Amino acid sequence: xxxxxxxxxxxxxxxxxxxxxxxxxxFVAHIPxxxxxxxxPAMVLFVEWLYLRTGDPLYGTLARRWTRVVAALFAxxxxxxxxxxxxxxxxxPNFTATFGSVFGxxxxxxxxxxxxxxxxxxIYVYGWDRLSPRAHLASGIPxxxxxxxxxxxxxxxxxxxxxxxxxxxxxxxxxxVHPLSALFGNTYLWHELVHMYIAGYIVSGFxxxxxxxxxxxxGRWGRYERTAIAIPLTIAALAAPVQVLVGDWAGREVxxxxxxxxxxxxxxxxxxxxxxxxxxxxxxxGQVRYGIEIPHGLSLLAFHSWNAKVQGxxxxxxxQRPPVNIVRISFQTMVGIGTLLALLGLGYxxxxxxxxxxxxxxxxxxxxxxxxxxSVVALIAGWVTTEVGRQPWVVYRVMPTADxxxxxxxxxxxxxxxAVVYLLLACxxxxxxxxxxRAPLDIAPDEHGV
Amino acid sequence: xxxxxxxxxxxxxxxxxxxxxGADFGAGFWQLLAGRGSHAERVRxxxxxxxxxxxxxxxxxxxxxxxxxxxxxxxxxxxxASTLSVPLFIAAVGIILRGATYALRSGTQNRRxxxxxxxxxxxxxxxTPFALGAAVGGIASERVPVGNAAGDMFSSWLNPTxxxxxxxxxxxxxxxxxxxxxxxAARLGEPxxxxxxxxxxxxxxxxxxxxxxxxxxxxxxxxxxxxxxxVTGDAVSTLIVSILAGGATLALVFARSFEAARxxxxxxxxxxxxxxxxxxxxxxxxxxxxxxxxxxxxxxxALVVAVLAGGAILFxxxxxxxxxxxxxxxxHVGEGATRVTGQVLSASMPKxxxxxxxxxxxxxxxLLNVAEAGWAHALGVVSxxxxxxxxxxxxxxxxFSREEAMTPPRADEPHGPT
Ligand code: HDD
Ligand code: HEM
Ligand code: HEM
Numbered sequence: 001x002x003x004x005x006x007x008x009x010x011x012x013x014x015x016x017x018x019x020x021x022x023x024x025x026x027f028v029a030h031i032p033x034x035x036x037x038x039x040x041p042a043m044v045l046f047v048e049w050l051y052l053r054t055g056d057p058l059y060g061t062l063a064r065r066w067t068r069v070v071a072a073l074f075a076x077x078x079x080x081x082x083x084x085x086x087x088x089x090x091x092x093p094n095f096t097a098t099f100g101s102v103f104g105x106x107x108x109x110x111x112x113x114x115x116x117x118x119x120x121x122x123i124y125v126y127g128w129d130r131l132s133p134r135a136h137l138a139s140g141i142p143x144x145x146x147x148x149x150x151x152x153x154x155x156x157x158x159x160x161x162x163x164x165x166x167x168x169x170x171x172x173x174x175x176x177v178h179p180l181s182a183l184f185g186n187t188y189l190w191h192e193l194v195h196m197y198i199a200g201y202i203v204s205g206f207x208x209x210x211x212x213x214x215x216x217x218x219g220r221w222g223r224y225e226r227t228a229i230a231i232p233l234t235i236a237a238l239a240a241p242v243q244v245l246v247g248d249w250a251g252r253e254v255x256x257x258x259x260x261x262x263x264x265x266x267x268x269x270x271x272x273x274x275x276x277x278x279x280x281x282x283x284x285x286g287q288v289r290y291g292i293e294i295p296h297g298l299s300l301l302a303f304h305s306w307n308a309k310v311q312g313x314x315x316x317x318x319x320q321r322p323p324v325n326i327v328r329i330s331f332q333t334m335v336g337i338g339t340l341l342a343l344l345g346l347g348y349x350x351x352x353x354x355x356x357x358x359x360x361x362x363x364x365x366x367x368x369x370x371x372x373x374x375s376v377v378a379l380i381a382g383w384v385t386t387e388v389g390r391q392p393w394v395v396y397r398v399m400p401t402a403d404x405x406x407x408x409x410x411x412x413x414x415x416x417x418x419a420v421v422y423l424l425l426a427c428x429x430x431x432x433x434x435x436x437x438r439a440p441l442d443i444a445p446d447e448h449g450v
Numbered sequence: 451x452x453x454x455x456x457x458x459x460x461x462x463x464x465x466x467x468x469x470x471x472g473a474d475f476g477a478g479f480w481q482l483l484a485g486r487g488s489h490a491e492r493v494r495x496x497x498x499x500x501x502x503x504x505x506x507x508x509x510x511x512x513x514x515x516x517x518x519x520x521x522x523x524x525x526x527x528x529x530x531a532s533t534l535s536v537p538l539f540i541a542a543v544g545i546i547l548r549g550a551t552y553a554l555r556s557g558t559q560n561r562r563x564x565x566x567x568x569x570x571x572x573x574x575x576x577x578t579p580f581a582l583g584a585a586v587g588g589i590a591s592e593r594v595p596v597g598n599a600a601g602d603m604f605s606s607w608l609n610p611t612x613x614x615x616x617x618x619x620x621x622x623x624x625x626x627x628x629x630x631x632x633x634x635a636a637r638l639g640e641p642x643x644x645x646x647x648x649x650x651x652x653x654x655x656x657x658x659x660x661x662x663x664x665x666x667x668x669x670x671x672x673x674x675x676x677x678x679x680x681v682t683g684d685a686v687s688t689l690i691v692s693i694l695a696g697g698a699t700l701a702l703v704f705a706r707s708f709e710a711a712r713x714x715x716x717x718x719x720x721x722x723x724x725x726x727x728x729x730x731x732x733x734x735x736x737x738x739x740x741x742x743x744x745x746x747x748x749x750x751x752a753l754v755v756a757v758l759a760g761g762a763i764l765f766x767x768x769x770x771x772x773x774x775x776x777x778x779x780x781x782h783v784g785e786g787a788t789r790v791t792g793q794v795l796s797a798s799m800p801k802x803x804x805x806x807x808x809x810x811x812x813x814x815x816x817l818l819n820v821a822e823a824g825w826a827h828a829l830g831v832v833s834x835x836x837x838x839x840x841x842x843x844x845x846x847x848x849x850f851s852r853e854e855a856m857t858p859p860r861a862d863e864p865h866g867p868t
Contacts, residue, residue, distance in 0.1 A: 008528050009598060046846075076553050082549075090542075093599070097525045098524065100745065101524050111514045112763070115507065115768075118507040119768060123771055201838075245815060246834070249827060304820075417539075432553055435557030
């Protein structure tokens with residue numbers, strides 16, 4: 001592929017690597033927040049619904065406290081997302097200039113989705129006690145729906161970047177554009193969407209559970225804490241094993257559509273039948289060293305067949321290969337954590353169903369405390385696998401990232417500024433969540449252990 | 451026609467953003483000028499209170515403008531964003547800081563924390579409209595050529611026209627905010643605050659008008675063709691509308707009809723945006739006509755349909771939000787809002803849901819992980835979601851009443867937290 005599209009003349013950007021890192025930093029900030037935004041409101045609504053059904057004030061208290069968390073995180077999600085949409089122009093003007101007419105629609109529809117989300121979050125958060133209970137509950141439903149449609153739209157863009165279609169190139173110009181089939185007629189969309197959506201529930205489930213598990217280790221274990229942990233933990237425990245199944249599906253899609261990404265995931269240099277999989281290890285000089293080999297592992301994983309042929313990295317020139325170790329390590333991190341989370345979830349479900357109570361072991365709660373942050377790590381590692389595995393292309397096999405980048409100078413300054421701002425933001429968010437969690441509980445002391 | 455329609459959407463969005471988010475930025479301006487003491491604190495409190503429920507929604511107008519613009523005029527977007535990267539980045543940082551202060555404010559406990567957060571808020575509120583205005587000034591004065599960062603990184607936005615528009619943006623924001631806050635104070639029955647904001651509105655209105663008129667002189671020397679079009683071409687009618695609406699707003703504020711003043715202020719702003727567009731029509735950037743810049747036909751059709759359909763859902767929802775805010779439904783805690791029906795959830799854990807969940811799981815594995823066809827994968831995903839939902843409903847509601855010796859709430863006694 002030598003002819004590539006570019007609306008504006010590509011430039012040499014000395015700081016391409018910094019531009020990519022700046023993009024990555026912005027995503028790492030945005031994604032965990034939106035993982036919450038697409039899943040947590042549903043949990044809050046569920047608790048509010050329980051409150052309306054039973055009239056038990058404990059549920060009311062819980063729903064209100066969680067609402068404040070939703071509001072604070074939503075605000076931060078909005079601003080980090082705004083920065084991302086600026087960066088589409090600030091960092092990758094040629095990507096947007098060339099393909100805006102193909103993928104832009106996804107973001108335009110997403111804009112409406114965010115609009116609705118922002119409106120109903122405003123109504124929901126400020127409407128406690130001001131609206132009738134039913135109206136208030138109803139005002140939360142659009143939040144759950146728009147959380148889903150918002151991720152659908154954004155991910156349709158990402159799926160298009162990974163598996164572009166819906167247009168033709170003529171003399172470097174984009175013609176015959178069909179945005180709907182580009183975005184939604186794309187087979188690559190569905191596994192990404194489902195995998196990300198479930199990841200949202202895993203992340204918010206384990207993170208919230210981790211907070212109450214921590215409280216339990218500190219000796220706070222009243223009915224309030226038990227209720228507050230049971231809801232997110234049950235969701236996460238059910239979702240985690242499902243995520244492994246969905247991840248298997250994602251792997252097969254990658255194998256069919258992006259063989260080079262798959263080769264980088266394993267570090268497979270030569271095309272091989274019955275390719276093995278290596279756990280851990282380091283890719284160097286064309287092979288994985290110090291890893292634990294699982295014979296035929298990769299063929300099984302990618303094609304569900306003992307002797308399937310897996311394409312190697314050497315089928316493309318070195319300049320078209322992604323950085324193998326980053327992709328490999330991120331992938332293994334995600335899968336490793338995903339497996340552990342699934343086991344933890346199954347253990348919890350077993351105790352819940354068989355013994356009809358919450359687990360009692362201290363070790364279980366210690367594991368949950370660790371599972372919270374680990375689930376966020378898995379989320380980010382998964383995105384790094386997807387995005388870095390796509391390199392050196394911004395639009396897979398159509399536009400190299402180096403052609404997309406801005407010609408403006410000053411990227412290092414922007415990067416440094418953003419790093420400082422996000423560091424402050426992270427401290428601020430941590431501070432506010434701590435404050436919110438320390439606000440006194442307005443329920444009877446015997447309901448929560450002191 | 452089709453090729454220009456998205457531009458109309460963008461300009462309408464820009465006008466709405468200026469008016470709605472402008473009021474929001476301006477609130478920060480008044481917080482900065484409020485000074486210290488209890489009166490100042492009330493000014494600040496009021497400025498925060500009336501914006502908090504709506505700022506996120508107001509803010510999305512900018513996202514709307516950006517996304518519609520890059521879909522419909524991708525090349526122009528790439529050129530603008532790369533040349534004007536500095537002011538746009540500054541605006542983005544300003545937006546981050548402002549949004550962060552909304553989130554942080556909910557955690558404050560004492561006045562000192564509140565004041566430092568409000569100061570950050572105020573500084574960011576000045577920075578963002580100025581930077582966005584300066585970027586607009588760069589486009590208006592033809593300093594953004596087509597190309598990847600083809601214009602000058604600094605003089606494209608540090609020039610007389612940019613500074614004029616930037617300052618005008620800050621002044622307009624302050625003015626809009628004062629009008630809005632005066633109206634809010636009037637509604638809340640706070641005569642003292644109302645007086646304070648009315649005085650601010652009149653003063654800032656005069657200043658804004660003076661800057662706008664004086665600005666024509668700046669345009670005359672710095673962006674002559676724009677000036678020429680504005681005072682002699684098609685755009686002159688918009689200039690007149692803007693001046694009349696601006697004057698009317700001042701009169702309305704003086705007469706304390708704040709509600710009407712809001713609309714005429716919006717009209718004055720919208721007229722300026724329209725004037726800019728008319729003066730430049732049909733060029734988007736130097737050498738790039740709207741016709742050439744527009745995306746292919748299918749994209750434009752899909753975009754226009756999406757915007758119209760989106761608008762049909764959006765405007766009623768926005769109206770609901772503003773009605774709740776403006777009619778003060780968000781101000782006072784109502785009575786009886788927490789009345790609940792009070793039923794005890796079933797405490798038993800029936801077997802059936804478990805079997806159903808398990809069946810879903812097994813079906814899901816078969817369809818998603820064993821089968822190859824696309825339809826099978828779709829059904830598999832549905833089954834797996836079924837597993838999660840049924841499993842959750844089977845496990846969770848029963849959990850609480852079962853555990854330990856805990857008395858279920860009495861069904862006949864409605865009670866809620868205070
Ligand atoms: C909590 C988060 C989480 C967990 C536990 C897992 N994943 Fe994942 N994974 C993601 C979160 C994630 C994600 C949301 O970050 C990604 C990035 C892009 C995407 O669609 O989902 C992803 C991508 C992703 C990809 C690349 C898809 C692509 O490039 O299009 C594969 C092959 C897998 N995952 C496979 C797995 C497997 C086999 C897992 C099981 C153990 C697993 N994931 C657990
Ligand atoms: C997996 C990827 C992504 C998902 C699932 C996602 C999802 C979301 C969601 C649910 C929100 C609502 C705000 C919140 O709840 O915090 C949001 C906000 C936002 N996102 Fe993302 N996003 C993703 C990536 C992106 C990308 C790539 C961009 C732009 C380039 C982007 C731009 C935005 C913007 C502009 C907002 C703010 C909207 C507002 O003002 O309400 N997001 N995102
Ligand atoms: C869903 C919508 C998304 C869109 C439209 C999008 C878009 C982009 C673009 C334009 C780039 C720069 C070009 C490039 O380096 O290839 C990029 C790179 C990158 N993105 Fe994404 N992205 C999305 C989701 C994510 C998410 C959720 C993450 C989470 C962490 C992520 C992580 C990265 C990383 C790490 C890079 C840098 C890769 C490298 O340069 O090596 N992306 N993405």
